[in-house]
Amino acid sequence: MTKRVAVTGMGMVTCYGIGAAVTWGKILAGEPGIRPITLFDTTDYRTTRAGEFTTLPVAPWKRFRGARMDRASNLLHHALAGALEEAGLPATASSRVPPIVALGTTLGGMTSGERYHATYVRQGPSRARPSLVVGHLAQAQVLQLMGEFAIPGMPRIFLNACTSSANAIGHAFRAIRGGRAEVALCGGYDALCAFGFTGFHSLQALTTGVCRPFDRNRDGLSIGEGAGILVLEPWEHARARGVPIVGEIVGYGETTDAFHMTRPDPEGRPAARAIQAAIRDAGIDAEDVDYVNAHGTGTPFNDRSETAALVAALGEAAYTIPVSSTKGMIGHLLGGAGAAEAILTGLALKEAWLPPNANYQTPDPDCGLRIVRQAERPTRLRYALSNSFGFGGANATLAFRRVEANA
Amino acid sequence: MDRVAVSGIGIVSPRAFGRAAFLRMLSLDPGKDPALRVPEFALEQYLENARSFRRVADATKFALASMALAIGDAGFRPADFGGERAGLVVGISHGAVTYAVEFHRTLLLEGPLPASPLHFSESVPNAPAGNGAIAFRIQGPVHTLIGEEPVGTQAVDLAASLLYDGFVDRCLVAGTEEWNEVVAHAYAQLDHARRDGQDAGDPPALSDGAAALVLELESAVAGRGATPHAVIGGWHIGRCLADSIADATADAIRAACGPTGHCAAEADHVVSPTGRHRRAACRGVVAARGDAARPPEWIDLLPVLGNPMGASNLFQVAASAALISDGALEGPGLVVSTGIQRTLAAAVLSAAERA
Numbered sequence: 001m002t003k004r005v006a007v008t009g010m011g012m013v014t015c016y017g018i019g020a021a022v023t024w025g026k027i028l029a030g031e032p033g034i035r036p037i038t039l040f041d042t043t044d045y046r047t048t049r050a051g052e053f054t055t056l057p058v059a060p061w062k063r064f065r066g067a068r069m070d071r072a073s074n075l076l077h078h079a080l081a082g083a084l085e086e087a088g089l090p091a092t093a094s095s096r097v098p099p100i101v102a103l104g105t106t107l108g109g110m111t112s113g114e115r116y117h118a119t120y121v122r123q124g125p126s127r128a129r130p131s132l133v134v135g136h137l138a139q140a141q142v143l144q145l146m147g148e149f150a151i152p153g154m155p156r157i158f159l160n161a162c163t164s165s166a167n168a169i170g171h172a173f174r175a176i177r178g179g180r181a182e183v184a185l186c187g188g189y190d191a192l193c194a195f196g197f198t199g200f201h202s203l204q205a206l207t208t209g210v211c212r213p214f215d216r217n218r219d220g221l222s223i224g225e226g227a228g229i230l231v232l233e234p235w236e237h238a239r240a241r242g243v244p245i246v247g248e249i250v251g252y253g254e255t256t257d258a259f260h261m262t263r264p265d266p267e268g269r270p271a272a273r274a275i276q277a278a279i280r281d282a283g284i285d286a287e288d289v290d291y292v293n294a295h296g297t298g299t300p301f302n303d304r305s306e307t308a309a310l311v312a313a314l315g316e317a318a319y320t321i322p323v324s325s326t327k328g329m330i331g332h333l334l335g336g337a338g339a340a341e342a343i344l345t346g347l348a349l350k351e352a353w354l355p356p357n358a359n360y361q362t363p364d365p366d367c368g369l370r371i372v373r374q375a376e377r378p379t380r381l382r383y384a385l386s387n388s389f390g391f392g393g394a395n396a397t398l399a400f401r402r403v404e405a406n407a
Numbered sequence: 408m409d410r411v412a413v414s415g416i417g418i419v420s421p422r423a424f425g426r427a428a429f430l431r432m433l434s435l436d437p438g439k440d441p442a443l444r445v446p447e448f449a450l451e452q453y454l455e456n457a458r459s460f461r462r463v464a465d466a467t468k469f470a471l472a473s474m475a476l477a478i479g480d481a482g483f484r485p486a487d488f489g490g491e492r493a494g495l496v497v498g499i500s501h502g503a504v505t506y507a508v509e510f511h512r513t514l515l516l517e518g519p520l521p522a523s524p525l526h527f528s529e530s531v532p533n534a535p536a537g538n539g540a541i542a543f544r545i546q547g548p549v550h551t552l553i554g555e556e557p558v559g560t561q562a563v564d565l566a567a568s569l570l571y572d573g574f575v576d577r578c579l580v581a582g583t584e585e586w587n588e589v590v591a592h593a594y595a596q597l598d599h600a601r602r603d604g605q606d607a608g609d610p611p612a613l614s615d616g617a618a619a620l621v622l623e624l625e626s627a628v629a630g631r632g633a634t635p636h637a638v639i640g641g642w643h644i645g646r647c648l649a650d651s652i653a654d655a656t657a658d659a660i661r662a663a664c665g666p667t668g669h670c671a672a673e674a675d676h677v678v679s680p681t682g683r684h685r686r687a688a689c690r691g692v693v694a695a696r697g698d699a700a701r702p703p704e705w706i707d708l709l710p711v712l713g714n715p716m717g718a719s720n721l722f723q724v725a726a727s728a729a730l731i732s733d734g735a736l737e738g739p740g741l742v743v744s745t746g747i748q749r750t751l752a753a754a755v756l757s758a759a760e761r762a
Contacts, residue, residue: 044518044519044520045519106531106532108553113507113511114511116589116593117508117511117512117515117589118515120589120592121512121515121516122515125589125592128593130592130593130594130596130597131597132593133589133590133593133594134593134594134597134599134747134748137500137501137553138553139553139554139555139748139750140748143646143748143750152646152648153645153646154561154644154645154646154750156552156561156565157552157553157554158550158551158552159499159531159532159533159551159552159553160533160536160549160550160551161531161532161533161537167550171565174568174572178572194514195507195510195511195514198510198514198519198522198527199510199522199524199527199528200527201519201522202510202519202522202523202524202527203524203527203528204524254548255491255546255547255548256495256540256545256546256547256548256549257540257546258489258540258541258543258544258545258546259541260541261528261529261534261537261538261541262528270546273491273546390533391528391531391533391537392531392533392534392536392537392538392540392549392551393537393540393541393549394533394537394549
């Protein structure tokens, strides 16, 4: 017997700050989050802006020295603390948190890896601090986090590029729905670092202006940073605990392009299968979908391919369903994107507001979707989808249902 | 209950390519030192469309060859393996780290403009999985998991859930790792890996290679008229939060044995860990077996393989499955893996029903 999957906590950190409500408020207000980078020298780059959280504070670590913790670890700490607080799960009560921990990332603690290697190259191997090599791996951040919050069990860490955290949420969703756990902590993270920024710069995937997903004049993405953590539990378990249910996940689909390492399938057919699988999993029809939070990177390839996928999956409905990408404001959080966007999709349903697709000015005939230009109140909002696509041809779609006040 | 069957084994290691050579290697005297590096080889020997992958990183190259060998060993033609009902799960610790190091070195010394996009896109952690999906047209779920040595059992666990939940009919699992001097230096500094000139033994020497398995449900293998090499009847993944790794390992073995109907004392072989804490883990095996009537055959891959980190656990599973399939051992066999940060895994393999 399958169980309904309730979302009882959502913690998020983005360039706007700590807390899902902070990011949500700034996005609805249309406040730009992409600013000049301060973390590293951008002198020789064609673009110098990103969604950096310039005032990221060191988290209040109790079991580890905060000053030695990786930037990514601090993002994770803030996001998890927020999610646990909203879910009413005390951070120190390990018995209340069973061992489903599924997180996604792309770069893990790469800032630590960069520090080690910079010293190794410039001052010699013997001067570099070797613990940074072990510490830069994603399992180190996650195991530290679990140690800090006294969470038992073994984490499952997905590194599926930009679908990583959507896959992690999907995995946790299936575990809860299948009765394999009573609480799951899932989501993902990535911190801004020179390595990742330079990587997308070398691929000429970064915008030299502003990121404008689905716009005819789009020319690339903006990198962001952050983390998103969701607390999932069986509906009845949440009700029995007496905590507010802030959202519901009802479907998940995942497929692979098997086409190219960095380019999406131009016809979007495998991505369409992921969307259809999520809809089928949710037990709904295309006409029931009232909003799509698009992957919408703002690259010419992605947005055209995603449009094709939505049309293939949803048919004519694809042209009338409101669609927006939030990457124009918070940037592309890479491995954390799926989690942040899942939370924003959940908030859209909860608050009955559709977040805007920032910087959209000129419609693209190849992307003839109904783009949400300004934050808007929809007339109907029951189900929403969140798409994530990534390097390696990874496709993932999550389906959400609005939780009625008297549910 | 339908069991998870190992129907294909693919090995790319410093001393052996393929299941048969791997079996021969296991029976030979390993000599004084393990071979740590996979020798140069042409991917064309294993992959028809190898030219498309000529610039991939070593970790990806090893993975692709091991996947091709596993697919062939399972009786599939490469062109028939993929599709929407096929999946792939890759486990790594560092993955394609050499390209990442080269990319960052260029950034440090020459600035961002000369940094090669290839060194970035082929160094991402899911490069082996992404290229594997392309090479074998795998369009179902494709995942990369990161972890310490026990990540191989995590990959088996995820593949098993995809099989049991009906999302795929067949799933490749692979572990791959490439040796890199920057990583090896750091691990040696921490005393997690052997330094140059240090005697063989503790700590283990880092190495590279890839191991791949084709997993299917036992009924599916029988349905296509094939015979699995072995079945993975139970497994457990955990982390030691208490003081004693031996006790935690013993508990993990008991948990892994739970669904199999076997107890640890029945195991006729144990494939011992290659990573840190392996001696404590072996004490845990002895504790879990209690007063077993017969001593097990201990299979130690460290002298022949070194420690290929994220790939090591699937080498262990492959060794147990290959030995059972060959009839050299009857099983059940225990596979135990441990990591630096006290993560651990145990798996129980046994003989499959004959078709």
